[in-house]
Amino acid sequence: MSSGANTDHTSLMIDETDGYRVLRLRYHFPKYDPDERILPYLRLAGFGDVALIRRFDLRPNLLSALVERWCTETHTFIMPCGECTITLEDVAMQLGLRVNGAVVTGRSKVLEPSVVCHKLLGRSPRGDVCCSSLYYAADWGVLLPNNTSNRIHLKYLPLLEDFSRAGSYSWGPAVLAALYYELCRTTKHGVNNMAGCLGLLQSWALYRIPFLVAVRHQPYSWPLINRWATFSGIGTSQTLIIYRQMIEAYAGEKFLWMSYSAVNIATLIPQRVYAKARM
DSSP: OOOTTOTTBGGGGTTSTTTTOOOEEOOOOOSSOOOTTTHHHHHHTTOTTGGGOOOOOOOHHHHHHHHTTEETTTTEEEETTEEEOOOHHHHHHHHOOOOSSBOOOOOSSOSOHHHHHHHHHSSOOSSOSBOGGGHHHHOHHHHSOOSSTTOOBGGGGGGGSSHHHHTTBOHHHHHHHHHHHHHHHHTBTTOOEEOSOHHHHHHHHHHHSGGGOSOOOOOOOSSGGGGGGSTTTTOSOOOHHHHHHHHHHHTTTTOOSOTTOSHHHHTTSOHHHHHHHTO
16 A cells, blocks of 8 residues: 555554554544434534434444555545545435535634633633533534544534524535544554544445445444444454455455445435435
């Protein structure tokens, strides 16, 4: 595998002391179903499908093996089948997020965090610019967790001040951009933790490279990421070395380029998702 011009890429350290690095994952799946009283607001803000996402186990060894194949110059994974990557189609199909609309942008720093929190949440944090209360607003721990514990940055809170306006934003590209950033960051030698929408990363890999799943009879459900939330999950986790070998041996002819075209999958996808994604 070529890591491009990046001389600090972790793949170059495989035969060195960093060759068995397994990333510590920063994420948060909701422990409880959202209260029925807030579901209308989640739908209005564009997170109605995200609220349906259920908890499933992430595999640090698998995600670490994928990071080793990430090329920071092209934002693609270098696989035996060629170059491939997570796209906006995957974001829409896996999470049900809108991928067109107003751009998610704004200030990266909140000048008066206590004032913003008190205005929108009714209370102010003490000396912390991260706000766990956002989990109850939009399952942000699934979409945009940061790499310091499992919380998210306060800078996103003003975007949810008006739920109807929030529903017009293209949240999908924002989530994908944050994941790309984390993939690039974690290729560096010495980095040992990873944030971003890791559920999306793992589910993308399992849909595209199904031989990575030890148990394959899970029913499909919507959002498509929920397939791995069933009883058996993805089965037994392998070691980092085994995942490397599996990807190298089988991610050629067995890579699925059209993983959402099967009838039993396509019929689950709501028409509104196709419409919003313009697919």
